[in-house]
Amino acid sequence: MPDSDEPGMIANRIEKVRAKREAGSERRHFELDDRGFNEVPKKWRKFYRHWEGDGDTLGPNEIICPVCKVVIRSVKELRPGDRLYCMPCMSRLLVVEADDGTLTTEVVY
Amino acid sequence: MADFLSQYSIQRWLEMCPQGYLEDTVYGHSPELKEPDIVVDNELLREESIRTTVQLVVGERCALAASSGLVNAAPDFPSKRFLATQTLDEARHVEICTRRLFDLGVKEEDLESTIDDFVNPNLVKFAEVLLEKVSDGDFIAGVVGQNIVLEGMAFSVFEMLEAVSKQGNPKFAETLSGTIADERRHVGFGENRIGSLIREHPERKADVEKMQAEMTYHMLATFSDSFRGNRAAVEETRAIAVAEGAEADTAEWHGTDLASASPEDMEAVLADTVLGEFKTRLNRIGLEYQSPPVPA
């Protein structure tokens, strides 16, 4: 099911950091496509998708919401300090760098 | 009872309401519509529109508190389920009326003070009578107060406002039209569900009728303040609105042309219509309408 949880997530985070470093200081921009996420109004749908489980990977513009585990997508490559909103669970998030150098999020209440 | 209540499923409500007459609306109206410039730009028209909308917000907040408060007092799941849909309907009405205040230039931080400044104190008393019954967990009195008296009043007020706004302010008229469609379900449930409960509990009649008389008293006092007590503003704003095209130059409603009627005539046709509805509906559920003392 698309709602399955985060196995493999660490590897994805590492992949993301590596991709970020390779990209240097230039931020990549992304054209988002609708990935079938139907839990928010149409105009917001392409900014979210379900985590597909083993075999899924996060793009450099994607991160998992710690509250509801939906994948949040941005039109920009993510960097520490970026603010994101998870509309499915109404959380405000801040992108931060974890101790291992990967990107993660903190919930901003 | 089971057959009648089965039509109030969440499934049916979803099909009728969000997927039905509210589909493609944003905050209750077509996305391209907005308040007419004259209503926002003319200070007198704007202030009177805010005054009117504040009464709607207060009435809808009362209905939200009452319908949600009655869920726990309901004696069966079908009634709880209906009241759940009514709770969301009322929350939507609070939202779209609040949104209109913002559209009229009220700032978010001034919302509560604006409501305090403009609310009619008689309307607050009207709400307090109902919410006391709800807080006591009195399902029969609560539903009569909410779904017959409050909704009966709101139904006619919204119809009257819609008739006045239809030509000049389609955004407000559309918002009211969706609300009226919701109210139709609410009064229908009130009559159908309470009719059987009153037959089972005839001993409750006197108390419920007393509440109806009290609520009616405060309602008529609210109408009196809004029309006769506010005569100069009512006449002036209407003249500007008609001249500028924000209201129709004729708006027939229950045999009265609202565009040319005096404030006394408008109050009379509204009160007469609402009281007529009360008498008919109360009679159908086995209650006798009680005339309140005439407000000073």
Add this chain to the structure above:
Amino acid sequence: MSEFNPHSLDEDEFLEEVHSVDFWFHAVDGYLRDRTYGRIEGASHPDLDDTDRDNLITTLCNYCIGETAALEASSGLISIAPNRHSKIFLATQVVDEARHLEVFLRRLRDLGVEDPESEISVRANPHLVAFKDRLMELVAGHDWDAAVFAQNVVLETMEYTAFRAHMSTADPATAEVLDGVVKDERRHLGFGENDLGRRLMAMPEKRQRLAEIRRELDNLVLATFEEVQDSLGADRSRRVDLGSEYLDAIERLGLT
């Protein structure tokens, strides 16, 4: 650049958007439009054998108790909600909970249960009933923080975890029903954590009391969760760990 970008909204705009009835209308439309009572129209599924059917009835009866608790608690909380966003959001939750109860009752009838209310009282899990009673005490006592914690963090996280676990093993008809419910739960648990998180930031002294409530409710919740998994016949070695998501939320809120 997209015309609509949620991440570009001001915080106030974001909160106004996600707590609105309008947002709710368009959100649920995405996953409920093609469903009737939570089921995909026209889909037919094979009957269950007697043991699976009986286990499922017990589970659904207890889901109904949880949803009734949530319906009564969320409606009771509206009058004490501290701001208009919370009142409006809770109104959407009220109708979500009523819908969940409706679809579970409908599923029970599909399974041949003629009088679901009697069946629910016979099969009720006493720990869940005790949890419901305690939740309703908190609501009746107008204890906003504790009631939101009990309902939107504890109960919703348990349901969210349990329903998703059940979906992965359920018969197709039950899985369809659970799918729509899980999507609603995401909003409910998110509201609870974010509302409490904001209030605890402003009033950190409330943490100690909520931590005590948490200790009181933990036993009831964990016992219920275990027993629901028993009724589903889940192998103990392969059970879903309720703790991971629940404890994550508790830790983020500083209630450990």
